[in-house]
Amino acid sequence: MSTEILANLSLAVQKGRAKDVEALIAQGLAEDFTAQQLLEDGLLTGMNLLGVRFKNNEVFVPEVLIAARALNKGTLLLKTQLVEEGVKPIGTVVIGTVQGDLHDIGKNLVRMMLEGSGFQVIDLGVDVAPETFVEAVREHKPQIVALSALLTTTMGSQRGVIEALEGAGLRGTVKVMIGGAPITEAYANEIGADAYTADAASAAQMAKSLVAA
Amino acid sequence: MERTLADGVTGNAVDLSAALGVFVRVFCFEERAFLPGSAEDFCLRCPLACGDAAVCDSLLAHRFGCYEAVRWHGEYIYYCPAGLIFVATLVAQNGRPALAFVTGPVVMGQADDWPEFEAHMQEAAARLPQRTPAQVNAVARVLALLAAGFGRQAPPAEEADSFWEDVRGPGGLPKGFFDAIDVQQQLSRMIRQGDRGGTAQMINQLLGALYLGGSGNLPKMKDGARELLALFHRAAKEGGAFVDPIFGQSSDFSAQIAGCATQDSLSAFLVDMFNRFVGYVFDFTRFAHADALGKAAEYIRQNAAEKITLAGVAREVGFSPSHLSAVWSSEMRVGFSAYVQTVRIEKAKQLLRKSGLPLVQVAQNVGFSDQSYFTKVFTRLCGVSPAQYRSSQIDQISKGA
Ligand code: B12
Numbered sequence: 001m002s003t004e005i006l007a008n009l010s011l012a013v014q015k016g017r018a019k020d021v022e023a024l025i026a027q028g029l030a031e032d033f034t035a036q037q038l039l040e041d042g043l044l045t046g047m048n049l050l051g052v053r054f055k056n057n058e059v060f061v062p063e064v065l066i067a068a069r070a071l072n073k074g075t076l077l078l079k080t081q082l083v084e085e086g087v088k089p090i091g092t093v094v095i096g097t098v099q100g101d102l103h104d105i106g107k108n109l110v111r112m113m114l115e116g117s118g119f120q121v122i123d124l125g126v127d128v129a130p131e132t133f134v135e136a137v138r139e140h141k142p143q144i145v146a147l148s149a150l151l152t153t154t155m156g157s158q159r160g161v162i163e164a165l166e167g168a169g170l171r172g173t174v175k176v177m178i179g180g181a182p183i184t185e186a187y188a189n190e191i192g193a194d195a196y197t198a199d200a201a202s203a204a205q206m207a208k209s210l211v212a213a
Numbered sequence: 214m215e216r217t218l219a220d221g222v223t224g225n226a227v228d229l230s231a232a233l234g235v236f237v238r239v240f241c242f243e244e245r246a247f248l249p250g251s252a253e254d255f256c257l258r259c260p261l262a263c264g265d266a267a268v269c270d271s272l273l274a275h276r277f278g279c280y281e282a283v284r285w286h287g288e289y290i291y292y293c294p295a296g297l298i299f300v301a302t303l304v305a306q307n308g309r310p311a312l313a314f315v316t317g318p319v320v321m322g323q324a325d326d327w328p329e330f331e332a333h334m335q336e337a338a339a340r341l342p343q344r345t346p347a348q349v350n351a352v353a354r355v356l357a358l359l360a361a362g363f364g365r366q367a368p369p370a371e372e373a374d375s376f377w378e379d380v381r382g383p384g385g386l387p388k389g390f391f392d393a394i395d396v397q398q399q400l401s402r403m404i405r406q407g408d409r410g411g412t413a414q415m416i417n418q419l420l421g422a423l424y425l426g427g428s429g430n431l432p433k434m435k436d437g438a439r440e441l442l443a444l445f446h447r448a449a450k451e452g453g454a455f456v457d458p459i460f461g462q463s464s465d466f467s468a469q470i471a472g473c474a475t476q477d478s479l480s481a482f483l484v485d486m487f488n489r490f491v492g493y494v495f496d497f498t499r500f501a502h503a504d505a506l507g508k509a510a511e512y513i514r515q516n517a518a519e520k521i522t523l524a525g526v527a528r529e530v531g532f533s534p535s536h537l538s539a540v541w542s543s544e545m546r547v548g549f550s551a552y553v554q555t556v557r558i559e560k561a562k563q564l565l566r567k568s569g570l571p572l573v574q575v576a577q578n579v580g581f582s583d584q585s586y587f588t589k590v591f592t593r594l595c596g597v598s599p600a601q602y603r604s605s606q607i608d609q610i611s612k613g614a
Contacts, residue, residue, distance in 0.1 A: 015243070057413035060487055061420040062480035069376050102380070102425055 005031065006042045013046030013074070016066030021074040035081035043074045047105070068105055075109060083116015090117070091211040092142040094174075096124035096133065098157035103150035106180060106200070110146060113204035119144075130157070130164035137170050143211050146203070147193075149180040158183075159191040175210045179203060219248055222304055222312050222363060226251040229359075233316065233352060235342050240279045240301070240313040245488075246272065248312070255318055259295055275299065277497040277504070279313040280489060284458055288357045290349060292507025293318065294500065297341065298349055302356040304363045309481070314356050319344045321511070377476040378429035386426035386433075391419065391440035397448045404452030409495040416487050419444075431479070435470050438483055442466055445490060454494045455501070455536060459486065502540050505530040509537065513553055517560045518580050521553050557581070558594050565603040572599055 005028045012020035021043070028038045050067050053059045075082075093114050097107050104126045111121050122140050124132055133145060145165070147158045158178050165171040175194040178187075188196035195210060197203045219241070226237040227250075236255040239248045247254075256271030274293050278301035282289040287303040299317030303310055319342045344352070396419075403411040423437045442460070449456040460466060466486070473479040493501070508530045513521055526549075527537040541549050557579040564575045576587035576599075591599045 057417050060484050061417055061424050062484055065380060065424060
């Protein structure tokens with residue numbers, strides 16, 4: 001078991017090499033790395049490093065998209081290992097990235113962990129308008145609505161969804177969870193969300209305790 | 214990069230270094246750096262460099278050489294800022310630039326031929342490998358042959374990927390989105406002010422708009438990409454940047470875009486274009502100028518007996534006359550015609566010392582058709598007439614003997 005695999009995984013994400021990512025994940029699992037290690041110390045480390053270069057505009061949008069594709073392929077392979085498969089659904093979650101925001105990697109991870117914890121998840125995708133969330137709540141009657149936002153400029157859309165739910169008289173029927181890199185506990189309190197967590201694993205824990213309560 | 218290619222090329226570089234008696238390093242386009250394992254950093258041992266990165270950033274200088282090799286069909290001979298010669302040779306993989314051999318440094322011709330070198334530099338240069346222009350060309354040809362052997366396999370067939378259909382932003386781009394005149398003005402201002410960070414940020418904002426405006430539709434993406442590159446072309450010209458190496462004939466990039474069969478290859482093309490754009494506009498200017506001025510000086514030395522015009526030299530180095538003139542006056546301590554005269558007079562001094570040629574012949578050999586004009590210029594520059602100079606040198610030699 002050598003940590004070279006983790007470093008190579010991180011590099012493969014940064015270069016957007018989906019095929020290499022898949023091969024390295026298979027190799028890593030065969031060498032008894034945990035799925036958690038491969039995800040956090042390999043895939044996500046790579047995306048964070050690329051994120052720093054993206055911030056400095058040293059890499060360009062298409063490169064980051066291609067890296068995101070490679071990362072998503074990798075997480076799909078880890079899915080069965082990351083989640084202990086639940087038997088019967090313990091509840092329903094409607095999830096989506098809010099309007100104006102196209103970042104879906106974090107949201108996809110949260111969805112995966114929720115599914116693994118036994119939730120049925122309705123994924124509305126990215127750039128989801130408040131009305132679309134409202135309609136989905138009406139239609140699917142979930143216990144939880146989960147909102148992802150990665151941009152400081154789209155954080156406000158999370159508040160917009162909560163207001164739209166209030167306007168439709170549905171706020172009392174669901175718990176609202178929010179997350180994404182710029183989000184904080186304080187912000188969640190400010191906009192009247194029910195819960196915030198910093199990562200996908202804790203998001204699943206939190207969702208469980210919300211439906212148990 | 215497949216490890217096997219990098220390993221093979223690096224192994225070859227080591228052998229080549231030994232065989233040629235000069236350093237051979239391997240540059241990797243994707244890493245934008247030299248690969249470890251080939252020769253040590255030649256620039257660290259360069260006796261001419263003062264070790265000042267502001268003068269000689271070895272990586273940027275050679276990255277420039279490697280990009281030029283891409284542009285010039287796989288090989289490029291260039292001057293580094295210290296005035297030494299390097300050869301960049303492209304190794305392609307799957308039809309794309311992958312690696313390059315960078316070979317050097319050598320001194321071309323005779324170091325004491327160079328009026329711009331001070332005495333201590335001439336001494337230092339004399340310790341480096343000296344090669345004639347014919348030898349340098351031969352090395353470039355041999356390396357090109359070797360490099361061609363690596364890139365033989367045909368590029369793999371491209372597969373379209375449904376991934377791109379899911380990348381979709383709020384609404385598509387309106388037609389003519391990239392024609393916005395205020396964006397162009399802002400860009401050209403940043404280019405003129407040398408604002409590298411601002412320009413790179415603008416590139417990402419506009420690329421973001423292009424991709425998130427609906428990258429599932431390849432023909433629309435291609436239209437957008439054309440508009441986007443045309444916008445940068447206009448802005449760069451307006452901002453006074455020299456971008457011929459990037460855009461060539463504007464029909465070139467249009468054809469290349471047309472040739473992209475998938476969003477993946479279009480993305481690779483755009484990333485490459487914008488890396489080169491930032492490189493040529495902000496990073497390479499100094500090296501491109503050093504290279505062109507080195508070549509101009511070399512041309513003037515080689516052709517001292519002929520008529521030399523700014524336009525003729527500009528053609529030799531691939532600049533427009535006005536561009537060469539601007540670069541020359543900003544970076545050389547003497548004006549163009551004064552430099553040509555200095556070279557001629559230096560050559561004349563050599564002939565006066567080393568040959569018994571009659572003065573009229575000396576004058577002609579260094580490009581003066583009129584001997585009295587030659588005498589006038591010589592006397593002004595050297596303080597003595599050609600005849601006095603020759604006899605004083607002979608006196609010295611006989612005294613020394
Ligand atoms: C990948 C990426 C992109 C990709 C997105 C591809 C995709 N399919 O997602 C592309 C290239 C499209 C992109 C575009 C843009 N991006 Co972007 N992007 C990133 C990058 C590099 C990584 C994000 C990521 O996926 N991280 C990995 C995941 C796993 O982490 P995460 O999303 O934070 O999710 C975790 C937690 O936050 C949490 N979580 C997430 N959601 C939820 C939801 C709930 C309910 C809960 C409980 C928890 C939770 O759990 C997750 C797992 O642990 C970040 C930089 C960074 N390092 O964050 C910039 C970044 C987010 N982008 C940024 C910017 C500016 C942009 C653009 C505006 C750039 C442009 N010029 O066009 C556009 C905006 C497009 C838009 N309208 O959305 C900025 C945002 C700055 C700001 N403060 O607002 C960042 C921070 C980069 C930077 N520093 O400049 N980007």
